[in-house]
Amino acid sequence: MKITFHGAAREVTGSRHLVEVNGKKILLDCGMFQGRREEAYTKNSQFGFDAALIDAVILSHAHIDHSGMLPRLVKLGFHGPIYLTSATGDLCAHMLMDSAYIQTREYEYLKKKKKNKDVKEPLYNEDDVIATVELFEAVDYAKEQEIFPGVKLLLRDAGHILGSSTVTLIVEDK
Numbered sequence: 335m336k337i338t339f340h341g342a343a344r345e346v347t348g349s350r351h352l353v354e355v356n357g358k359k360i361l362l363d364c365g366m367f368q369g370r371r372e373e374a375y376t377k378n379s380q381f382g383f384d385a386a387l388i389d390a391v392i393l394s395h396a397h398i399d400h401s402g403m404l405p406r407l408v409k410l411g412f413h414g415p416i417y418l419t420s421a422t423g424d425l426c427a428h429m430l431m432d433s434a435y436i437q438t439r440e441y442e443y444l445k446k447k448k449k450n451k452d453v454k455e456p457l458y459n460e461d462d463v464i465a466t467v468e469l470f471e472a473v474d475y476a477k478e479q480e481i482f483p484g485v486k487l488l489l490r491d492a493g494h495i496l497g498s499s500t501v502t503l504i505v506e507d508k
Contacts, residue, residue: 366402386411395498421497
C-alpha cells in the first residue's frame with residue numbers, strides 16, 4: 335500500500351490523499367485549495383497525478399476544501415464512482431454548482447475589468463458539475479461495502495456537518 339498527499343499537507347485546505355492498493359488508485363477527498371487567487375489557481379489546476387487513472391474517490395464531506403475539485407477531476411478524465419453519504423451528495427451537488435457559478439462570474443468580471451489580459455479560465459463549469467454528480471454513489475453509515483477486491487469501505491458519522499463521515503478502509507493488501 336502506498337499513500338501520497340496532494341493537498342492539505344502542511345496546510346489546512348485542499349484535501350487530496352491518494353491511496354494505491356491492490357493495483358487500484360483511490361482518492362480520499364478532492365478538495366479545492368482556498369487562498370490568494372494566483373496561488374489557488376496554480377494549486378487547483380494541477381493534481382500531481384493523472385485524473386484518468388484514478389479508479390474511485392471517497393468523499394468524507396461536502397465542504398469545498400474537501401469536494402471542490404471533483405468537477406475538475408471529471409473534466410480531466412476521471413469516470414469512476416464517487417463514494418459518499420446521501421446527505422453529502424445532496425449538499426455537494428448544490429455547493430459545486432455554486433462554485434462553478436462563482437468561477438464563471440469571476441472570470442467574466444475579470445475579463446471585462448482587465449480587458450482580456452491574463453485572465454484564467456474557470457477550473458470547471460456547470461456541465462462538469464452535472465457530469466460529476468452522475469458519478470455519486472451513496473453509501474450507508476456503519477455498513478461495510480466492498481469497492482474493489484480486497485478493499486472494503488466503512489463510513490461512520492463524523493458529526494462535523496450533515497452527511498460527514500470518517501473513512502475506514504479495510505484492506506487485504508496483496
